[in-house]
Amino acid sequence: MNTLFRKLTLSLAACLSSVFAVNAVAQKITIGISQPNVEHPYRVSGVERAKAWAAQRPEVSLTVLDGRRDSAVQMASIEDLIQRGVNIIVMSPNNSQALAPIADAAKRANVPLVIFDRKLAVDPSLYAAYVGADDAEMGKAAAQFLAQKVGGKGKIIQLEGTPGASATLDRKKGFEAEIAKHPGIQIVSYVGHYRLSDAVAVMEDASIAHRGFVGVYGHNDSMAMGAAKVVKERNLKDVAIVGIDGGKEGCDGVASGAMAASIYYPTMFPEALDIAMKVLKKESVPKITNMTTPLLSKANLAQYCK
């Protein structure tokens, strides 16, 4: 029922837009953006930046579709984009493997793909470009900072993101590999599903079970801020909290001193769209663009937080 309705409205919209396209003076460039979800703060700010980018380019028409955290839904919506005949698709897969077949479909329809954030598990020849950042490197950077901050010993609580997501796996792997170099540090892991509320709940339990912990590493800033809330309520002193993302939450957290640092993870917008435009103009683009992920602390806050 739901997908039927979506398809109906989408095809209706497609009909309407083709009618209006005749009236339009010049052919607009249509870019379809497919996000795995549009409610996570990271995704929301990506969409906002993309819209701001498009607002300055009257020749571009942007369509943002929501994958609703469901690979099948995202797959169907990208198929619809291909049907509508968009010029290029900029997407981040909900699941690297599950969305892989879409690359073939796009290739057949001759619609180039620009992948951002999460990788797509296909042969690189099937997509035009990938824009991302190395999650394992970010985990490593967080580990180096925390290890130094706590003086190489003590218990660190790791708040993991949604199990199985590639970001979670890599942020965990990079962090744990680096901490393994410090035998004095012990890691205890909890799952916070990248959510503030879940992080608060597990941190309450963790702070009872592991009194005297010295640091917290959150796989994103929401969870790091959840940890900061519990640490503040329980009046715990000398706990270094590090998160990842460097969005609004991270900036506020570092500015207020609740967090010691946040590793900046770029939203990939508008960079992914610039690359898409280059692809459309047949300019050469690097296959893989890895964005830099600097560490945000009080010292360089002004540079990355607006």
Place this chain on the structure above:
Amino acid sequence: MNLSDEKNANGISAGARIKELLLQNVAVTGLLILVISSAVLSPHFLTVDNIFNVFRQWTMVGLIAVGLTFVIISGGIDLSGGAILALGAVVGASVAPHVGPFGMVLTVLIVGATCGYINGAMITWGGIPPFIATLGMMTVARGLALTVSDGRTIESNLPPAFKFWFGTGYIGVVPAPVLLVAAVFVIATIALKYTLWGRYVCLIGDNSVGAHRLGLHVQGLTRNVYTLHGILAASAGLFFLGRLGVGDPTAGMMFELSGIAAVVIGGTPFTGGMGSVPLTFVGLMVIGLTYNILNLMSVSPYSQDIARGVIIVFAVMFSIRRLAASKRRR
């Protein structure tokens, strides 16, 4: 029944009587076993701090579970609790700067009542099965929460009195939100067990045709029950807001399922007709303490899910068996 009454009257050994008592309610026995084994496993478990922690963490699911107890007893089901919670939290955070603490609580409760009433209306007037009607409400309420908040987490300057009662306050050693929710549980217990309305709810779940022939307004009562659930779910949103200080449109995901599990572990059958609010509390604690002890013992987060699933299934299995046995005896 008569037989065992006679035996008791004749004065059977204390051991047998305790055995009888423990068997009479499997959920309570399960909870006792859980508490004792947890206390042995972790020295941090049986501390005032930790227990009230668990109470406060589960206030939100608890409120939804109370609403669900009535819904399930009346022979229905409601899947929209978690989504109404999110809508309540988001609406509360949006109106907080404008209307003061009382206005804010009132607005949120009205939103919840409206959602719940629409659920009831869809089921009674629209003839839609409760599962589907509330599934629709679950999607719509979540969508509304996302729309109102524009997908963002709304940070709000909450009135201090609100924060105290719904979030961070303490009365002695007891967190204020725990006191409020405890009051809800007591009132709900009385309403279900000692009022005519409570008996009617049981009757429409047990035999709705009979209830109708008796002259009861079955459809009206059904709408009442779903409205009550909506109000309680939205008030859970207030507790979310008080506890975390932000209105998060993704709050309360799957809370309805934990709530349903709590009700069923507490021995309320899916077929309706009977049930108890205190036993829902016991079911809630079986789930809550399981989460807590696994966290306290730092069990690997991935295997925690396995343990939780197994415990919930076993708990439900035993309470349903017990139920079947008691029906046979009748």
